[in-house]
Amino acid sequence: MRKYIIMGVQGCGKGTQAKMLKDAYDLVHISVGDIFRWNIQAHTKLAARIKRIMAAGELVGDEVVEEIVRRRLDEHDWNYGFILDGFPRNRRQAEFFLESYDIDAVIQIDVPDRVVMDRIQARRLCEKCGLDYNLMFHRPANAGTCDVCGGKLIQRSDDNESAITSRLKDYHEKTAPILELFKKKELVVVTDGTKKPDEIQADIRRQLRLT
Numbered sequence: 001m002r003k004y005i006i007m008g009v010q011g012c013g014k015g016t017q018a019k020m021l022k023d024a025y026d027l028v029h030i031s032v033g034d035i036f037r038w039n040i041q042a043h044t045k046l047a048a049r050i051k052r053i054m055a056a057g058e059l060v061g062d063e064v065v066e067e068i069v070r071r072r073l074d075e076h077d078w079n080y081g082f083i084l085d086g087f088p089r090n091r092r093q094a095e096f097f098l099e100s101y102d103i104d105a106v107i108q109i110d111v112p113d114r115v116v117m118d119r120i121q122a123r124r125l126c127e128k129c130g131l132d133y134n135l136m137f138h139r140p141a142n143a144g145t146c147d148v149c150g151g152k153l154i155q156r157s158d159d160n161e162s163a164i165t166s167r168l169k170d171y172h173e174k175t176a177p178i179l180e181l182f183k184k185k186e187l188v189v190v191t192d193g194t195k196k197p198d199e200i201q202a203d204i205r206r207q208l209r210l211t
């Protein structure tokens with residue numbers, strides 16, 4: 001059983017690295033942001049409460065987030081373990097989590113703010129199948145169209161300059177300090193997120209002693 005948390009500023013490549021680990025080690029990838037986006041697309045009751053907050057790049061209330069994470073982990077479909085992406089984002093969420101669960105490692109992906117700002121503004125998403133693109137390194141063959149399903153490529157509503165600035169500020173003020181909490185428990189592995197995705201993955205596996 002492997003239980004990991006993956007952390008880093010938005011656009012650092014957490015989602016990509018989490019998916020690579022998930023596929024290789026049969027882990028369940030739990031992204032709170034993806035769960036929220038699914039709710040918004042499905043127009044659930046929760047969507048009405050979180051849509052505006054997310055579009056502004058602000059953090060959703062802790063009670064809502066904790067409930068979502070608790071319910072997701074209570075499904076117990078993670079026989080080989082899980083990788084949490086986008087949670088915890090502040091001290092309260094970290095303490096809530098550590099009260100009920102233990103963790104094997106926290107993977108911190110390190111990328112300077114100016115690099116992620118450019119990356120995020122180039123990020124696109126297929127509105128039909130959800131596949132990720134980036135106009136800097138993973139362009140579609142036909143501009144604006146998904147290579148796989150032909151769906152329209154859109155920008156996430158929170159991938160604009162003011163929302164990104166707000167998310168970076170929250171990360172440095174609220175999320176980065178909780179790394180200290182995990183560092184005290186000697187759980188944190190740090191990797192350089194400016195390298196190529198395969199190299200980052202290899203470095204993570206080496207540091208986690210995964211083969």
Ligand code: AMP
Nearest residue numbers: 032033054057058059060065086087089
């Ligand atoms: P992400 O996909 O991780 O960038 O998350 C997208 C948005 O979902 C964030 O900007 C927040 O509005 C919300 N969100 C995701 N995870 C959390 C969390 N742990 N705490 C509060 N809000 C969150």
